[in-house]
Amino acid sequence: MKILIVDDFSTMRRIIKNLLRDLGFTNTAEADDGTTALPMLKSGSFDFLVTDWNMPGMSGIDLLRIVRADERLKHLPVLMVTAEAKRDQIIEAAQAGVNGYVVKPFTAQVLKEKIEKIFERVNG
Amino acid sequence: MAHQDDSMTEFETTLKSHAHQLVDCLERGRFDEAVLMIHQLNQARDRGLYQEVGKLTRELHSAIVKLEIDTCEARETSQITDATDRLSYVVDMTEKAANRTMDLVEECVPLVNYVSYEAQSLTADWQRFMRRDMKAEEFRELVPRIDQFLKRSMNDGSQLSQNLREIMLAQDFQDLTGQVIKRVTRLITELESNLLNLVLMAGQVDRFAGIQHDHAQLRADQLKQKEEKEPSKGEGPQMHADMREDVVSGQDDVDDLLSSLGF
Structure with a gap:
């Protein structure tokens, strides 16, 4: 299971990386926005994408849309972990095809639940 | 006035x-x-x-x-530049504190893991010994393990408490960044009231000159601009989320909303 973590703040990437490690996902890579994440996704055979929304360069929602439009990446599970909390935004992300949505600040438990739920649905 | x-x-x-x-x-x-x-x-x-x-x-x-915007002395002395510097300092401080804290936690993890793993394995053997279900040979092997466990527990324990203390100290940024943010907030409030005064003065001139502004048009333009601000843009953390209708107030709200959409 290879996971890509996309967030413009290195501390947030580190927190998510640590939490994922505790959940048993040790194979992770990091990118600081959509622009750097996209080539990694295209060449890196990732199984899961965790992305922030608000980032300089390419935002998480744009990255999600590009992923969903890409023939090879369109089935990649995407979890959005973001401070964006407007209802319109959550609906927008859902319409763009997000698999899960976690608002910051979040707890380890919430992250765990959402990831497990996504895998359950993907595998089931 | x-x-x-x-x-x-x-x-x-x-x-x-x-x-x-x-x-x-x-x-x-x-x-x-x-x-x-x-x-x-x-x-x-x-x-x-x-x-x-x-x-x-x-x-x-x-x-x-x-x-204090002085055209002669360029940008160096302006309070805005100063405020920008101060806020960058806040970003640096908080980032440093977060990294320091995470370094220390990462150091602690293997220590705690060792104690809990080794205690478990020793307990199993110790119980066998208590039940007198252990050969003398096995007991001789158990003794140095217990000895090592106690020594490591002692060392790791003091290491852990030192790390905890340092994690506590790493939170001292709150005091410093709090002061900086308060200063910047005060500056912005002053700026706002000065600008407001200017606007009032300009309004007075408009009255004398008989200049009529199309307020309805201005407001319509502002509203249009506001509407054009796409949600895709991202706005960052929302303040007073519990008092707003268009913002979720936590993960439970997000989950409710998503499940209403069939998630």
């Missing part, structure tokens, strides 16, 4: 009193007097206008002085 109102009322009184006289003159066909009166009215209006422009200029100057 009181003075401005005075000059405005003075002008309005002159305008009112002359208006009647003007009509009177015109009705009686005394056009030379009427022209003179119009001239006087114009002069009164101009006087007020010049006064207001003068006040606006002075106010603008003093606002600039208060903002």
